[in-house]
Amino acid sequence: MKRLARIASQFFFAVALIVGRAAAEGERSPATLFDEARAAFAQKDFVTAARKFEDAYREAPRGQSIYNAALSWDPASEPARAADDYALALEDPSLPSSAQTRARERLASLERSLLTLRVDAATPASVSVAHAEGRQLPATVHLPRGRHELVVHFADGRLVRQEIEAGAGEHVSIRVTPPATPAAAAPEPPPRTAPSPAEPPxxxxxxxxxxxxxxxxxxxxxxxxxxxxxxxxxxxxxxxxxxxxxxxxxxxxxxxxxxxxxxxxxxxxxxxxxxxxxxxxxxxxxxxxxxxxxxxxxxxx
Structure with a gap:
């Protein structure tokens, strides 16, 4: 019995060690993502750097991470994405003052060539438009000039599509209401037929x-x-x-x-x-x- 118990404990220890190692390899900490993003930025792979900085921000929402993502989108010629990230960085009061000043100046410069769109809804919903996918409302999205399709998904499954014409330097706010639920059609009455003539008794x-x-x-x-x-x-x-x-x-x-x-x-x-x-x-x-x-x-x- 003691030998059997010792073998079982060794087996469960080995399984726990393997699972823990696999979890450690499968999950990357915000610090790891931040270091990988800095390395990609140093190699001038700005798109990869921006995405890794955004991943680090999602794991640990800190203004410095999303500010670095905006700095990466700028040289990648993605002004709308850069403007979105500068706006997010300015929402974090812990961002250093020098970074706040730089973010505010650069955001104002970018918005002169972009549409600043503010989207809200009466009930819980998410919006997808251009590069922004599934953002919870309310949300602010910057769009380059041109025509864009705005898609709002409500929590109950209803959907609203709307065309947006983006102009440079414009600020537009939209409040989306869910479409009315169609009333259920009343069932048709059965056809009325004349009864058969009574038979003689x-x-x-x-x-x-x-x-x-x-x-x-x-x-x-x-x-x-x-x-x-x-x-x-x-x-x-x-x-x-x-x-x-x-x-x-x-x-x-x-x-x-x-x-x-x-x-x-x-x-x-x-x-x-x-x-x-x-x-x-x-x-x-x-x-x-x-x-x-x-x-x-x-x-x-």
Whole structure:
């Protein structure tokens, strides 16, 4: 266990050493950047010197670094960049007085041939124009004479583009407002269609047909019963006649059977008529339905 712990501690120590060395090599301190910029300036590589002085200023915002960047842009024939850096240097009160005087005089001289543009916005935004990329507003940018495209990016993603005509010695202030958010279009209502004509009630027609057939069946049964009762009544009458009209039972039976036979014939007739009416009503075609207007009002003719 002790050997395993010793190996693990050595491993983590080696990893930390490697990571620390890589970080030290990957990151350059403002002092290192400043020394590299001075070396480039001594070799008259003014553009490299200016960029390294600006990198040093971003790492540690000191007026001397950005002042040296302006001094480097001057011989590199970049008057607009030099003017921007002179203006930044003058914002640092720790800049030596001799450097302040030199920066103020040189900035005034450069601005006579440049447009001094002050850009601001009502909400958080950044501006990009000419050599200035993504500067947070408010910002002051110096532009050479000519036409330039001003692009303002707002924090919520909205974008404003504007053409700028730069004139020598001019001072212009612009306040940019974000474009209005377009209102969401209301969804279109679904198309209105007339409802389909109502179908005839099938349930009632089916019930009418059923009742009609039941009535006809009952009529047939009643007619059959009437025939049977009538035949029995005739037999009872014959027995009464054979008894020389003396058999009262036969006579009573004949009268009763004839009465019930008549009732059955009447019931058969009623059921036949009822069944016929129900079937005719159920089998009659439905009245036509029509639709009127876009609201689908229906009427029966």
């Amino acid at each position: 099938k349930a009632n027609g089916s019930a009418g047909r059923t009742l009609g057939f039941v009535a006809l069946g009952t009529s047939v049964a009643a007619a059959g019963g009437a025939l049977v009762l009538g035949s029995l009544g005739l037999d009872a009458r014959d027995r009464f006649e054979d008894s020389r009209r003396l058999d009262d039972d036969a006579r009573s039976q004949a009268v009763g059977l004839r009465t019930w036979a008549n009732v059955a014939w009447g019931a058969a007739a009623v059921c036949a008529v009822t069944g016929g009416v129900l079937l005719l009503t159920a089998l009659r075609p439905p009245s036509p339905k029509i639709a009127l207007g876009v609201f689908g009002a229906a009427g029966t003719f």
